[in-house]
Amino acid sequence: MSGWPRYPPCASGTCTDVVCCAHGHKLRWPELLGENGAAAKATIEKENPEVTAEIVTPGRVGPPNFCCNRVFVIVDTHGNVTNIPTIG
Secondary structure (H helix, E strand, O other), rough: OOOOOOOOOOOOOOOHHHHHHHHHOOOEOHHHHHHHHHHHHHHHHHHOOOOOOEEOOOOOOOOOOOOOOEEEEEOOOOEEEEEOOOOO
């Protein structure tokens, strides 16, 4: 596949893991832990143009489906990233 459509809608094709989804792009961003969520979103979308990064604030739960074109950026009450952003 040459690329994923913009999210939404969710796209995964036949992929069931992040490596399959990556298409040679970055798939995890551990260096963004503790960083500002908005800045992390911009970094993720710059480093992998096939994904849309969605900020998930405290108390909000993202959909449980697996999407190759989405990355959840989970933040705390101060807006800082608390989990490693990963495709899915």
